[in-house]
Each structure stands twice: as structure tokens, then as C-alpha cells.
Amino acid sequence: MALIASPTPTQSLGVFRRPVAATGWRSWVFTVDHKKIGIMYGVVAMFFFLVGGCEALLIRLQLAAPDNTVLSAGLYNEMFTMHATTMVFLFVMPMAAAFANYFLPLQVGARDVAFPRLNALSFWLFLFGGVFLNTSWFLGGAADGGWFMYSPNSSRLFSPSHGIDFWVLGLQIIGIASLVSSINLIVTVLNMRAPGMKLMNMPVFTWMVLVVQFLLLFALPVITVALFLLSFQRNFGAAFFDVDKGADPLLWQHLFWIFGHPEVYIIILPSFGIISEVLPTFARKPLFGYKFVVFSGAAIGFVGWGVWAHHMFASGLGPVSVAVFSVATMLIAIPTGVKICNWTLTLWGGKLWFSTAMMFAIGVIVLFTIGGLSGVTHAVAPADTQQTDTYHIVGHFHYVIVGGAVMGLFAGFYYWWPKVFGKLLNERLGKWNFWLMFFGVNLTFAPMHILGMQGQPRRMVVWPEKLTGEGFFNLQFWNQIATVGSFLIASGVFMFLVNVVVTAKKAEKAPLDPWDARTLEWMTASPPKEHNFDTIPTVHSLDEFFHRKYEEVDTDKGPRLVKVRSAEEVLAAEEAKADAHIHLPSPSYWPIVLAFGLPVIAYGVIYNLLLSVVGAAILLLGIFGWVLEPSVAEDSDYDPPTGESETKELSSVG
Amino acid sequence: MADIAVHESVTSHDDHGPAAHGSITGISNNKLAMWLFLGSECLLFGGLISTYMLYRGRHGSGVGPAQLFDIPLTSVSSFVLLMSSLTMVLAVNAAKRKDDRNTNLWLAVTGLLGALFVGAQVYEFTAFYHEGVGFTTSLFSSSFFTLTGFHGVHVSIGVIMLLAMVAIISRNKVAGDKAEAVEMIGLYWHFVDVVWVVIFTLVYLIPA
Amino acid sequence: MNTVDEHTEHGHHAHGAEEPHIPKDSYFIKVALWLALLTALETSTYWIHLGGFATPALLIMMTIKFFMIIMIFMHLKFDNKLFSLMFYIGLGLAIFVYCVALSTFQFFAS
Known part of the structure; x- marks a missing residue:
């Protein structure tokens, strides 16, 4: 391709030069690089984690003393609704998306995701949706119906502020973000694997993320329907969940939980994937029963569709439905149990290296098992009808989510930090981080089981002193323990933030392969080059990187795996074969423009439909700019124009 | 699903970069993405149809589906939409032959038939409104208008895509593979049609 | 997934996509005529009362139409x-x- 001076270069809509800057803020805002997008996901999710954490601390402060007045009843309702919404939709899911974005292409040996621009769109939609949702705090109050927003609490009569409208529309925007990214990541995994990377050669993290994307793909439209019905009820006078008008409020419950139960696995499976990477690395042996871990993950994803009504045992479903869902719920404990066995047996006989990542991973096994066991007991419908809507349930799912999902994400931070930023997080601070969080989780959430069995209802704003009871079951004592525990968790998270700052300031670089790791993402520079791999590796086996370093050598004690090459040597061999022409997708204005249209439309729905028209115009502009823009910037867009050898291309559309 | 990764024929040294051209399954990213999206849409329309099924009998003493629907009119518009699927197929085939003229012709006809369908729906909605059945009249009417309205919006988006495609092809501004772009719009269009096949039977023809 | 193997030789096709064998226009027109006929039958139940058979008959016709469109018009059968x-x-x-x-x-x- 010669440099042809084109009269109409591919400037976006013929007006702007393509944003091809490699440094400065433009290189982030208009980027389509999966690694930069992954980092942005992580930073924003971490910010929302702190927001949700502060909300949690306020809740615990309110419950720390009898008849407390830290929060008013109304504000308390908003606080627990937004705490849950923020943690689920704005922290755990996007943080998992951060890891998925960054590591999925690296783990399957690709140079980017299948649709780089759609990937950027997902991120901006998530960011704008999250910000939109949280602006409700300053515009008349946030949503206050509880995170599953049952009718009639969600109706105008019981929640006259705009909070729930913000909640509904915000979740729609975030839902679109997740839907787009799920399609993107599925296509990436199925289609963009390196040569030889068969499905059963893929790292477990990739597998678990793949299962999660399928769950998102099929679960999100269900909540989309529910949210549309609710917003038509609140904004346009329909009565889909209004009992007075003859509606069935259970319809909402079904739609919500058909989405909501797969959502539980959407939250937990990425963490399962992360610890399935961490445990073999630090036990220095392969994952025990790789196929079992993969298939049980897929089985969880599949059976997860048949258990939603166990969230509704107290709603009068009828004995047949309750029995069926009860049994299905018990069944799903089997694949989960399989995974826990596999992880434990991976540790068995291994040369364990108790790094911080490893400790978090082991923490997940312990805490998730506790949460999982109390979960199985809820499959027993008669017991569940007593525990529903008490603190017992709150204790259970926090063990699963904080002990399982969040601790797993922290294992990922410590494990992959040197890959992303080229520096090792401080292990000493890491240990503090781990132990504070580990004790914090147990102190906060274990007492909740006792509180729940004593009858403390979920979402209760105060407990009166005269009803606290005596002795071991004293409500005041256990509530205060829980509050102390929550501050321990917070100080653990603070240690992490300190660690991040300390690490950023130190000059020392991490070695190329600090953990003697096993998978492809380590077979490149740290942080990876913009194009990930100098040459796309050809994969021969599971744990490809490990098998390039280690080979079976006959010794006098029989065949042994011996390290025959260092990571540096493996990388050097790959770099020697570097591709001459590497084509990367070009940055684009349109993802952020398109994404910006949606919150504008949403504000319009709440305040003035004229504003929605403006939003729709922005949206359309974004779409047309997008469609007409070649995914590859022409050389003339670069300043100075680049030569042929640096033409950048990766993907045709998207 | 374990046998998807079949061959290793991906050539990583062709001149156009590895990721753009050879996918490990040998299938196109765009088409796979479209099918995933359509699979997802099944659950969207499933939810809306279920809501309608649950609420179709709840109109109190007001007008219900049996008295309201104008089956002859809807039959004609259903037929129109069905035939637009045929013209869409012809457009896709023409695009595969790299026959721009016929591609544009059939795309435009498809868009026109789609617009006719939307027009009939607008007429139908207006007629219902004049008979006193508005969006908020009853649970039946709310769920009916929501379901058919969502479908109508899908058709309208399809019409816009078709007409935009005509414009883009005639100015020769297609970024990427033209035949595939037409095929993608086709997949979307047929899906919208297939959803109407279900709605026409479940909502209009089967007596409540 | 045999279909993939058969097409591996075409690795240099545009976008690496295999090109499924798509029938000619005349075939699709025939299919459309069948679809039209089914739609006519469906609609006729509005005038001809089948009693208890109406619902199952309509559901069967709907299913046939559904699969004809996705298998043939949407190429699932060939792809x-x-x-x-x-x-x-x-x-x-x-x-x-x-x-x-x-x-x-x-x-x-x-």
C-alpha cells in the first residue's frame, strides 16, 4: 500500500482528525486497547467499591447502638439499596470485567478483543450508567426499594422520589454495557484463540469468564424486560405490578430472579476462575482435575437457570413448585462441591508458597465453603421460610460475595499486579490486607447468622433496646461485633490502597515471571506491549508457558519435570520470530459519543422528553460516525503520516 | 462444545495481520456476534410475550382481545412482513453476487414493506385508541401495546438500517465486507419477522 | 463440527469465513410460497372454526414457519x-x- 494522498481522508464525519495520540488523556479517552480499557474498568470499579463500602459502614454505624439516629429511616432505605446495587453492578461485575478485558485476550493469545470499539463502548456505558445512577443522591434521593425492588415498594405511592427511576434507567444503561461486552468476549474466546489453543487448552479463568458471559447474555434481557415494565409503570401510567389494578406482583419477582439467580453465578465464577489460576501456580503443581473444574463451572452456569424460585419460597408458589426448586437448588451444590474438592486436592502435596495472592485464594476456599454450606440449608424450603428476610440470609450471601467473590478479586490483584504495572505489590502490606479482611469478614458476617436466627429482620433501621434479649443471644453484642468487623474490612481495603501508592512510588521493577506462572499472559513483557505478543504463540498444551519452561527429564529417580528454560529465554525465543507487520485497531471518538447519548436520554425520561430527543440525536450521531468510520485509521490521520510498515489494523468491524 | 477448536490452519504470517482474517473456527466474528445477540433477544421477547399471556385476560369489563383485534387487517400486514423476508433473502443473494444494483433494489423493497408493516401497526394502534383502548386502560392493553410496540420499534430500527445501507452502498462507503454487512442486516430482519410469526399466532389467532 | 474441516483449505477467504453453499433465488421463492400458504391456512382458522383443534393446529403451523425461516432464510441449515x-x-x-x-x-x- 503506497501512501496515496486521498482527497477525503477518513477523518470522522469529515471533520475531525482520527484521535491517534499515543500519550496524554486522549490516549485513554479514545482508546480501544483492551488493556487500557481493562485498567479503566478497574479504576472506576475500585472507586465505586469505596463508595459502596462507605455506604456499608454507615449502615453498620446505624445498627451499632439501640435506637440509633445516624441515619433517618428514609436515608437508611436508600443506603442499603444503593450499597447492594453499587457493590453488585458497579464493583464486582465491572471488576470482573476489568480482569476479563485485560487477561482474556492475553490468555488465549490474541492481540485484542474481537470488537475493540464495542469494548470501549461497554466501558463508557458502564461509567456513565454508574455516574447517572449515583447522581440520584443529589437529585431528590436515591432508590429506596431494596436491591430487588419488589412491588409494591417500587411503586410511586411508596417511593415518590425519582430515586427508583434513576435506578431503573441506570441499570438499563449498565445492562447494555454488560450485554455488549458479553457478546464481545464470547466471540473473542471462541474465534480469536491462538493456533492450537483448543477449548480444553484454555486457562480456567478464561473458561469461567466464558461461562459468565453466556449467563450475562441470556440473563440480562430478562431484567431488561422487568425494568422496562417497571419504568412504564412509574413513568407512563401502566400497572404491571399494581395489585389494586389486578396485576400479579409475583411477575416482577419471577423476572427479577430469572435474571437474579444467574447473576449470583455471574458474581462468583470470575473469582473461581482467578483462584483456579492462583492455586496451581503457588502450589507448584497442575490444577487437580482441570476437566472437572471446567465442566462443573459450565454445569453451575447451566443448572443456575433452574433454581431462581428458591428466592421466592415465602411467596406462596405452591407445593409442587417449591419442591421442584428445592431439589434443583440442592443439585447445584454438587458441581460447587466438586470445585472445592479440586482446589483442596490441588493444594494437597504441593510445595505451597504462601504469597498474598495464595492466602487470598485459600481464604476464598474457606469462606466460600462456609457461605456455600449455609446456602444449601436454604434449599430446605421449610427452614428457608423462617430465614427469609432475616439477617441469617444477609450473613449467608455476604460470606459468598465478600468471602468468595471479593477475596478472589483481591487474589487477582496481587497475582496479576506485576503483569499489569510491572511492579510487585508489597507482600508485607499484603499480609496485613489479607488478615484484616479475613478476620473482618468473619467478625462482620458470622454474627449475622445468630442475629437472623434470633429474628432480626433484614433492612431493619433500628433495634429497640428493650428487645435485645440476654446472654449469648444479646442483639446488641452481636450487632456491635459486626460493626467492629466491618471497620476491620475497611482497614484491610485501606491497606490495599496504601500498598498501591507505595508500590507506585518504588522504582524496583518486577521480574518477568515472578511467580513461575503457567499461562500465556506471562509469556510477554510486563506490562505487555501494545500489541501483546510479538508473534502469536502456537499452543500445544494446557499450561503452555509452564511446558515451555519445564520439560520431562529422565533422572536416576525416574522422569522428572525440570526447568530447562527461564521465562526470559522463552520470551526471547518468541521475540526472535516477531511479526514484521503488526496491525492494531485505531482509536475512535465514537464509543464515548454514543455512550454519552444514553444518560442524556435517561435524564430526559425523568425530567423532560425533549432532552431525550437531544440524547437520541447524540446517539444517532455516534452510530453514524461509527458505521462510516473504517476501523483502521488511514496513514494521513497520523501526524506525521506513518509509513507502510506501521499501518495499524486488527479487526474489520466493531 | 469441546470440538469447536478443530483445525490449526490459521496462518499467522499472511500480509494482512493474523487476527483480522483467520479465526480459529473459520467463522466470521460479526456473524457469530449477531447470532449471540439474536439468542439473547429470544429471552427479551419471551419475557414480553409471557407478560402478555399472563395479562391478556385482565381487562375487567372493558374491551378484550377477542372484540378488539381486526384479524383481516393484521393478516395482511403479517403477510407483508413475511414477504419482506423473501425480498431480504434476494438482497443477500444479490450482494453475494456483488450485484450492487439488485442488492439496493431488494433492500429498498424490503425497507418499504417493513415501513408498510409499521404503518399498519400505527393505524391499528390509533384505531384501538379510538375504540377506547389506550396504553393504560387495562393490564391487557398495557401488555399488548408493550409487546407489539417493542416489536414495532425493532421493525423500525430494521427499516432505518435497510435504508441507511442503501444510501451507504450507493455512495460506495461500506467499511468492510459488503455482502456480510447485508447478510447481518438480513439476519436481524428475519429474526424480527420470526418474532412476528410467534406474536401473530399467540396473540392474535389463538383465542384467549 | 465437520463443516469447519471441510473448509480449512479456504483459509485465505475474506475474513477467513467459510462460504456455506447458499441455494439460488428460485429455491427461496418456493419456500416463500409455502410460507404464504401456511399463513393463509393460519388465517383461515379465523373463519373456519376448528374447535379444540384450533390451538394445536396453529401452534404446529407457527413452529413450522418459525423453523423454515430460521433454517432456510437465515441459513442455519447451511451455515x-x-x-x-x-x-x-x-x-x-x-x-x-x-x-x-x-x-x-x-x-x-x-
Whole structure:
């Protein structure tokens, strides 16, 4: 391709030069690089984690003393609704998306995701949706119906502020973000694997993320329907969940939980994937029963569709439905149990290296098992009808989510930090981080089981002193323990933030392969080059990187795996074969423009439909700019124009 | 699903970069993405149809589906939409032959038939409104208008895509593979049609 | 997934996509005529009363039309089986979860 001076270069809509800057803020805002997008996901999710954490601390402060007045009843309702919404939709899911974005292409040996621009769109939609949702705090109050927003609490009569409208529309925007990214990541995994990377050669993290994307793909439209019905009820006078008008409020419950139960696995499976990477690395042996871990993950994803009504045992479903869902719920404990066995047996006989990542991973096994066991007991419908809507349930799912999902994400931070930023997080601070969080989780959430069995209802704003009871079951004592525990968790998270700052300031670089790791993402520079791999590796086996370093050598004690090459040597061999022409997708204005249209439309729905028209115009502009823009910037867009050898291309559309 | 990764024929040294051209399954990213999206849409329309099924009998003493629907009119518009699927197929085939003229012709006809369908729906909605059945009249009417309205919006988006495609092809501004772009719009269009096949039977023809 | 193997030689095709064998226009016109005929039959139940047979007959015709369109017009029959798999997972899940949900409302009992 010669440099042809084109009269109409591919400037976006013929007006702007393509944003091809490699440094400065433009290189982030208009980027389509999966690694930069992954980092942005992580930073924003971490910010929302702190927001949700502060909300949690306020809740615990309110419950720390009898008849407390830290929060008013109304504000308390908003606080627990937004705490849950923020943690689920704005922290755990996007943080998992951060890891998925960054590591999925690296783990399957690709140079980017299948649709780089759609990937950027997902991120901006998530960011704008999250910000939109949280602006409700300053515009008349946030949503206050509880995170599953049952009718009639969600109706105008019981929640006259705009909070729930913000909640509904915000979740729609975030839902679109997740839907787009799920399609993107599925296509990436199925289609963009390196040569030889068969499905059963893929790292477990990739597998678990793949299962999660399928769950998102099929679960999100269900909540989309529910949210549309609710917003038509609140904004346009329909009565889909209004009992007075003859509606069935259970319809909402079904739609919500058909989405909501797969959502539980959407939250937990990425963490399962992360610890399935961490445990073999630090036990220095392969994952025990790789196929079992993969298939049980897929089985969880599949059976997860048949258990939603166990969230509704107290709603009068009828004995047949309750029995069926009860049994299905018990069944799903089997694949989960399989995974826990596999992880434990991976540790068995291994040369364990108790790094911080490893400790978090082991923490997940312990805490998730506790949460999982109390979960199985809820499959027993008669017991569940007593525990529903008490603190017992709150204790259970926090063990699963904080002990399982969040601790797993922290294992990922410590494990992959040197890959992303080229520096090792401080292990000493890491240990503090781990132990504070580990004790914090147990102190906060274990007492909740006792509180729940004593009858403390979920979402209760105060407990009166005269009803606290005596002795071991004293409500005041256990509530205060829980509050102390929550501050321990917070100080653990603070240690992490300190660690991040300390690490950023130190000059020392991490070695190329600090953990003697096993998978492809380590077979490149740290942080990876913009194009990930100098040459796309050809994969021969599971744990490809490990098998390039280690080979079976006959010794006098029989065949042994011996390290025959260092990571540096493996990388050097790959770099020697570097591709001459590497084509990367070009940055684009349109993802952020398109994404910006949606919150504008949403504000319009709440305040003035004229504003929605403006939003729709922005949206359309974004779409047309997008469609007409070649995914590859022409050389003339670069300043100075680049030569042929640096033409950048990766993907045709998207 | 374990046998998807079949061959290793991906050539990583062709001149156009590895990721753009050879996918490990040998299938196109765009088409796979479209099918995933359509699979997802099944659950969207499933939810809306279920809501309608649950609420179709709840109109109190007001007008219900049996008295309201104008089956002859809807039959004609259903037929129109069905035939637009045929013209869409012809457009896709023409695009595969790299026959721009016929591609544009059939795309435009498809868009026109789609617009006719939307027009009939607008007429139908207006007629219902004049008979006193508005969006908020009853649970039946709310769920009916929501379901058919969502479908109508899908058709309208399809019409816009078709007409935009005509414009883009005639100015020769297609970024990427033209035949595939037409095929993608086709997949979307047929899906919208297939959803109407279900709605026409479940909502209009089967007596409540 | 044999279809993939058959086409591996075409690795240099545009976008690496295999080109499924798509029938000629005349074939699609025939299919469309069948579809039109089925639609006419469906609509006729409005004037000809079949009593208890109406609902099953309509459901069967709907299913036939549905699969004719997705198999032939949308090329699922000719294309890579992976597309079918992706779509049928969604379709199957939709039918399953919504039928179960409706049955808890005693929808099918009436």
C-alpha cells in the first residue's frame, strides 16, 4: 500500500482528525486497547467499591447502638439499596470485567478483543450508567426499594422520589454495557484463540469468564424486560405490578430472579476462575482435575437457570413448585462441591508458597465453603421460610460475595499486579490486607447468622433496646461485633490502597515471571506491549508457558519435570520470530459519543422528553460516525503520516 | 462444545495481520456476534410475550382481545412482513453476487414493506385508541401495546438500517465486507419477522 | 463440527469465513410460497372454526414457519453449526424459564 494522498481522508464525519495520540488523556479517552480499557474498568470499579463500602459502614454505624439516629429511616432505605446495587453492578461485575478485558485476550493469545470499539463502548456505558445512577443522591434521593425492588415498594405511592427511576434507567444503561461486552468476549474466546489453543487448552479463568458471559447474555434481557415494565409503570401510567389494578406482583419477582439467580453465578465464577489460576501456580503443581473444574463451572452456569424460585419460597408458589426448586437448588451444590474438592486436592502435596495472592485464594476456599454450606440449608424450603428476610440470609450471601467473590478479586490483584504495572505489590502490606479482611469478614458476617436466627429482620433501621434479649443471644453484642468487623474490612481495603501508592512510588521493577506462572499472559513483557505478543504463540498444551519452561527429564529417580528454560529465554525465543507487520485497531471518538447519548436520554425520561430527543440525536450521531468510520485509521490521520510498515489494523468491524 | 477448536490452519504470517482474517473456527466474528445477540433477544421477547399471556385476560369489563383485534387487517400486514423476508433473502443473494444494483433494489423493497408493516401497526394502534383502548386502560392493553410496540420499534430500527445501507452502498462507503454487512442486516430482519410469526399466532389467532 | 474441516483449505477467504453453499433465488421463492400458504391456512382458522383443534393446529403451523425461516432464510441449515448452537441455547432457555414461570401462575391449568 503506497501512501496515496486521498482527497477525503477518513477523518470522522469529515471533520475531525482520527484521535491517534499515543500519550496524554486522549490516549485513554479514545482508546480501544483492551488493556487500557481493562485498567479503566478497574479504576472506576475500585472507586465505586469505596463508595459502596462507605455506604456499608454507615449502615453498620446505624445498627451499632439501640435506637440509633445516624441515619433517618428514609436515608437508611436508600443506603442499603444503593450499597447492594453499587457493590453488585458497579464493583464486582465491572471488576470482573476489568480482569476479563485485560487477561482474556492475553490468555488465549490474541492481540485484542474481537470488537475493540464495542469494548470501549461497554466501558463508557458502564461509567456513565454508574455516574447517572449515583447522581440520584443529589437529585431528590436515591432508590429506596431494596436491591430487588419488589412491588409494591417500587411503586410511586411508596417511593415518590425519582430515586427508583434513576435506578431503573441506570441499570438499563449498565445492562447494555454488560450485554455488549458479553457478546464481545464470547466471540473473542471462541474465534480469536491462538493456533492450537483448543477449548480444553484454555486457562480456567478464561473458561469461567466464558461461562459468565453466556449467563450475562441470556440473563440480562430478562431484567431488561422487568425494568422496562417497571419504568412504564412509574413513568407512563401502566400497572404491571399494581395489585389494586389486578396485576400479579409475583411477575416482577419471577423476572427479577430469572435474571437474579444467574447473576449470583455471574458474581462468583470470575473469582473461581482467578483462584483456579492462583492455586496451581503457588502450589507448584497442575490444577487437580482441570476437566472437572471446567465442566462443573459450565454445569453451575447451566443448572443456575433452574433454581431462581428458591428466592421466592415465602411467596406462596405452591407445593409442587417449591419442591421442584428445592431439589434443583440442592443439585447445584454438587458441581460447587466438586470445585472445592479440586482446589483442596490441588493444594494437597504441593510445595505451597504462601504469597498474598495464595492466602487470598485459600481464604476464598474457606469462606466460600462456609457461605456455600449455609446456602444449601436454604434449599430446605421449610427452614428457608423462617430465614427469609432475616439477617441469617444477609450473613449467608455476604460470606459468598465478600468471602468468595471479593477475596478472589483481591487474589487477582496481587497475582496479576506485576503483569499489569510491572511492579510487585508489597507482600508485607499484603499480609496485613489479607488478615484484616479475613478476620473482618468473619467478625462482620458470622454474627449475622445468630442475629437472623434470633429474628432480626433484614433492612431493619433500628433495634429497640428493650428487645435485645440476654446472654449469648444479646442483639446488641452481636450487632456491635459486626460493626467492629466491618471497620476491620475497611482497614484491610485501606491497606490495599496504601500498598498501591507505595508500590507506585518504588522504582524496583518486577521480574518477568515472578511467580513461575503457567499461562500465556506471562509469556510477554510486563506490562505487555501494545500489541501483546510479538508473534502469536502456537499452543500445544494446557499450561503452555509452564511446558515451555519445564520439560520431562529422565533422572536416576525416574522422569522428572525440570526447568530447562527461564521465562526470559522463552520470551526471547518468541521475540526472535516477531511479526514484521503488526496491525492494531485505531482509536475512535465514537464509543464515548454514543455512550454519552444514553444518560442524556435517561435524564430526559425523568425530567423532560425533549432532552431525550437531544440524547437520541447524540446517539444517532455516534452510530453514524461509527458505521462510516473504517476501523483502521488511514496513514494521513497520523501526524506525521506513518509509513507502510506501521499501518495499524486488527479487526474489520466493531 | 469441546470440538469447536478443530483445525490449526490459521496462518499467522499472511500480509494482512493474523487476527483480522483467520479465526480459529473459520467463522466470521460479526456473524457469530449477531447470532449471540439474536439468542439473547429470544429471552427479551419471551419475557414480553409471557407478560402478555399472563395479562391478556385482565381487562375487567372493558374491551378484550377477542372484540378488539381486526384479524383481516393484521393478516395482511403479517403477510407483508413475511414477504419482506423473501425480498431480504434476494438482497443477500444479490450482494453475494456483488450485484450492487439488485442488492439496493431488494433492500429498498424490503425497507418499504417493513415501513408498510409499521404503518399498519400505527393505524391499528390509533384505531384501538379510538375504540377506547389506550396504553393504560387495562393490564391487557398495557401488555399488548408493550409487546407489539417493542416489536414495532425493532421493525423500525430494521427499516432505518435497510435504508441507511442503501444510501451507504450507493455512495460506495461500506467499511468492510459488503455482502456480510447485508447478510447481518438480513439476519436481524428475519429474526424480527420470526418474532412476528410467534406474536401473530399467540396473540392474535389463538383465542384467549 | 465437520463443516469447519471441510473448509480449512479456504483459509485465505475474506475474513477467513467459510462460504456455506447458499441455494439460488428460485429455491427461496418456493419456500416463500409455502410460507404464504401456511399463513393463509393460519388465517383461515379465523373463519373456519376448528374447535379444540384450533390451538394445536396453529401452534404446529407457527413452529413450522418459525423453523423454515430460521433454517432456510437465515441459513442455519447451511451455515456453521456453532451459530445454531448459540441461537438454540437462547431459544431453549427462553422457552424453559418462561414456561416454568407461567406454570407457577397456573397458566397452563386453565
